[in-house]
Every structure is written in structure tokens, then in C-alpha cells.
Amino acid sequence: MKSMKRQKQISNFLFYTLVSAFGFLMLYPIIWMAASSIQPQIQIFNYPLELWPREFMWQNYPDGWAGFGGHDFTRFTRNTLLIVVFAVVGTVSSASLVAFSFARVNFKFKKVFFALLMGSVMLPGQLLMIPIFIIFNNIGWVGTFLPLIVPPFLGGGAFNIFLLIQFIRGIPKELDEAAVIDGCSTLGVYFRIILPLMKPALVTIAIFTILGAWDDFMGPLIYLRAPQYNTIALALRNFMDVTDGTSWGPLLAMSTYSIIPQLIIFAFFQKSIIEGIATTGIK
Secondary structure, eight states, rough: OHHHHHHHHHHHHHHHHHHHHHHHHHHHHHHHHHHHTTTOHHTTTOSSSSOOOSSSTTTTTHHHTTOOOOOHHHHHHHHHHHHHHHHHHHHHHHHHHHHHHHHHHOOOOOHHHHHHHHHTTOOOHHHHHHHHHHHHHHTTTTTTTTHHSSSGGTOOEEEEHHHHHHHHHSSSSHHHHHHHHHHHHHHIIIIIIHHTTTHHHHHHHHHHHHHHHOOOOOHHHHHHSGGGOOHHHHHHTOOOOOTTOOOOOHHHHHHHHHHHHHHHHHHHHHHHHHHHHTTTTTT
């Protein structure tokens, strides 16, 4: 008995040691970035790379926050938050409504539309960039936030819809039938029954949307032209200059700042993410 207990302890020790080692390897670039953000530029790429600065250079953060062209990171953060808020509201509201329609409402050509929806998941985003850009350019939206905040209200994304459909299918239909008997309309069933029960899946989608919109670089790069409209991801690129060189200290300082909200969100909502995915039928 003692031998088996000892073997289990050794096995657990080896397992957690291995997991911790892999975890450190995955976190090392982030740790190095944070450490390098408070080092003088001349020491950042000295070999061997050091995690503990020999000299602290806190000025990198004020220099990075000052931004460029008269626009600081207060403006860039405000722009990013604007896009994130609209993306979350649009995605959650439209994706849940479309998913409810596919999961609970019978309408003509339902299977055809669902097949088209699933087919759109397989289309690479690069294939759609040019036609979507042409559409937005023809209606005069290029150069504004509209191409980034309006599309989430027009469906919410095929993957998000599929995720919610799987979740709604796990809700007993008897609840819908009881609500209809009590006088609820179709929208009443959606708002009073389905929507409150979808909270775990909606939280998961909201978190994924926040992380995706916060990190989005390609969308702002294509549609936003004026520097005052830059997001954080787009603003970080401006620290790199092929002629004057790259301001590595301010760049790494603002890169560290940019990942802090994501780390906070993941730390506080990781349980909700796991719960939302685990209850959607995707195993």
C-alpha cells in the first residue's frame, strides 16, 4: 500500500514538474517582454538574454504612452474600447437571435441556409477581404469605424452561431411549449426562456469576441486610415521605422500594457470559458 502511494506521489511530482516546465516555456516570451520593457534599449538584445534588468528604465512607459503625431495611447485605448464594446454587443445579440431561429423556429429553406452557414466557416478570411473592402469602399465606410462595428450586428459569426445552436439544443423543448401555453410569442420564448439559460455560452462568446477585437490588427489596418483612428494593435506598428530604427523600449512597454487586460479577463473568466464550451455539445 505504501509502495503504491509512493509511486503515485512520484508520478504526480513528475507530471506537475513537466507541466510547469512547459508552462514556463510558453510564458517565457511574455516574461521576457515585460522585463525588457523596463530595460535600456542597448541591453534588450544583449546575449545572453536576461529576465532581471541590470538597470531599470521606467521612462519607456511614459515615452510609449506619449504615442506619436500628437496622439497618445489614451486615444488609441479609447478607439479600441469603442470597437470592442460594439463588437461584443453586436455579436452576442445577433448570434443568439440567429442561433435561436435555427434551433427552435421552423422556416422555409432552413436546412439550406444552415448548410450555407456551415460552409462559410470553411472560407478563409483572406478570400473575403477584397470583396468586403470593395463593398465598404463603395458605400463610403472606409476610413471610419463602421466596417469594424457594424458587421457584428449582422449575424455574429458562423462559429458563434453554431456554438449557441448546440447549446440551445440541450435546453428541453418542454420549456418552450409551457411558455407558449402561458401566452408567450416566439420572441417571448427567446427573451424569457432561452436567453437567460444561454448565459454560460453567451459569456464565452463575449470573452472570445473581446480578445479577438482587442488583438485585431488586419481589420484596422485595412479600414482605418487617419492616425487618430488607430487602435492599440495598429499603433504598436508605428514604433517600428525602417529609416530611424525601432524604439524597442517604448514598443515593448506598450506591448506589455496591451496584454494586461487580456490576462485579467482570462484570469477571472477562465471558469466561464470552460463551462460555456463544455455545455455546448462540442466534445
